[in-house]
Amino acid sequence: xxxxxxxxxxxxxxxxCFNRQxxxxxxxxxxxxxLMAEAVVKIQLDSIAEEIGKLQPxxxxxxxxxxxxxxxxxxxxxxxxxxxxxxxAKDLQTLAQKYRAVAxxxxxxxxxxxxxxxxxxxxxxxxxxxxDINDPSIKEFNEAGTLxxxxxxxxxxxxxxxRQYFFWEAATAALVEQAYIASRNIDKFIxxxxxxxxxxxxxxxxxxxxxxxxxxxxxxxxxxxxxxLKPLYKINAINLAQFREQLESIxxxxxxAREALxx
Numbered sequence: 001x002x003x004x005x006x007x008x009x010x011x012x013x014x015x016x017c018f019n020r021q022x023x024x025x026x027x028x029x030x031x032x033x034x035l036m037a038e039a040v041v042k043i044q045l046d047s048i049a050e051e052i053g054k055l056q057p058x059x060x061x062x063x064x065x066x067x068x069x070x071x072x073x074x075x076x077x078x079x080x081x082x083x084x085x086x087x088x089a090k091d092l093q094t095l096a097q098k099y100r101a102v103a104x105x106x107x108x109x110x111x112x113x114x115x116x117x118x119x120x121x122x123x124x125x126x127x128x129x130x131x132d133i134n135d136p137s138i139k140e141f142n143e144a145g146t147l148x149x150x151x152x153x154x155x156x157x158x159x160x161x162x163r164q165y166f167f168w169e170a171a172t173a174a175l176v177e178q179a180y181i182a183s184r185n186i187d188k189f190i191x192x193x194x195x196x197x198x199x200x201x202x203x204x205x206x207x208x209x210x211x212x213x214x215x216x217x218x219x220x221x222x223x224x225x226x227x228x229l230k231p232l233y234k235i236n237a238i239n240l241a242q243f244r245e246q247l248e249s250i251x252x253x254x255x256x257a258r259e260a261l262x263x
Contacts, residue, residue, distance in 0.1 A: 034218070037217065037218050038218045041214050041215065041217065041218050042164075044211075044214050045164065045168070045211055045214065045215070046159075048207050048208075048210060048211045048214075049152075049155045049164075049211075051207055052152070052155075052204060052207050052208075059178065060107070060178040060181055060182055060189055060192065061106070061107055061110045061178065063189075063192035064110050064111065064113070064114050065110065068191070068192050069114065069188060069189060069191065069192060071114060071115065071188070075188075076115050076116050079115055079117055080111065080115060080184065080185075082180075082181075082184050083108040083111060083112060084104050084105060084108050084262065086105055086121040086122050086124070086125035087121070087125075088101070088262060089101040089105065089125045089128070089129060090125075095133060095166055096166060096169050096221060097263070098129050098132055098133050099133065099138060099166045099167075099169040099170040099173070100169050100170060100172075100173035100261050100262070101125075101129055101173075101262070102126060102129045102130070102133065102138050102141070102142060102170060103141070103142070103169075103170040103171070103173035103174035103177065104173050104174075104177045104258075104261065104262065105122055105125055105126055105129070106126065106141075106142035106174070107174060107177040107178055107181065108122065108177070108181075109122035109123070109126070111181055126142070135157075135158070135161060135163055135166070136157060136161075137153075137154040137155075137156075137157035137158040137161065137163065137167065138154065138158075138166075138170060140153050140154045140157060141154040141167075141170055141171075141174070154167060154170075154171075155167050155171075165215065165219065168208070168211050168212060168215060169225070171208055171211075172208050172209075172211075172212055172225070172229065172261070173261045175204065175205060175208055175232075176229070176232065176254070176257060176258055176261055177258065177261075179205070179232065179235065179247070179250070179254060180254050180255075180258045182247055183247045183248075183250060183251045183254055184251075186244060186247050186248065190240070190243075190244055190247075193240055193243060194240055195238075195239040195240050198237050198239060198240045198242070198243035199237060199238050199239065199243075201235075201237075201243070202235050202236050202237040202238070202243065202246075205232050205235040205236075206235075206236060209229050209232055209233060212225055212226050212229055213226055224260065225260070225261070227260075228256070228257045228260030228261065229257060230253075230257070231250045231253035231254050231256075231257045232250065232254070232257065234246050234249055234250050234253075235247075235250065
């Protein structure tokens with residue numbers, strides 16, 4: 001807590017300094033105030049990641065893998081039309097886009113398996129993305145047994161490789177995609193949650209949106225991403241009943257948020 005209070009105090013001081021300071025250097029170069037602001041945000045992001053590591057949030061993917069979400073033959077016959085087409089990843093250019101695509105396609109591949117749909121295209125797209133990104137943390141993120149382990153281990157690896165900013169891209173995309181999937185068929189996926197896991201999932205959303213909001217203050221690339229996450233601000237449930245209501249309330253708003261993550 002002392003670390004967070006100190007970080008906040010430094011952040012306020014840096015902001016005041018930044019507002020007073022006139023730039024005389026090359027615009028492409030970062031000022032001392034900007035570098036200090038980035039350092040403060042990194043401290044805050046570490047604290048957020050540590051807090052996430054204490055949670056045990058339910059993952060829609062984990063529940064599907066564990067057989068907690070069960071479909072009848074009749075339900076499997078009606079294939080979902082809301083999954084991402086793996087082909088969309090072919091045209092992505094930036095690392096940020098590719099990190100988000102790995103998370104989205106990783107989630108959707110599990111849902112495709114649940115409905116006994118072919119997954120060869122998902123597998124091929126993910127293999128190519130892993131090669132393009134060349135970061136072991138992103139593969140760990142998709143293959144971890146639980147969301148808690150995925151977030152904790154991949155953050156440590158990403159930080160060691162100097163790619164912790166990209167970690168937040170993947171973590172946010174994975175969470176948004178799972179909320180999106182759950183909102184498409186609430187009655188089927190809500191069975192994976194109880195009061196505690198619904199509360200933990202909501203708190204996870206709050207922590208991640210807070211992380212992206214902080215990133216947006218020091219990196220313009222995250223401003224658009226931050227704006228796209230506004231619908232998730234409604235997710236703050238403390239029990240299962242609230243969680244169901246909130247999933248219903250964001251059902252339409254989360255569509256453009258998810259589309260923005262795929263661009």
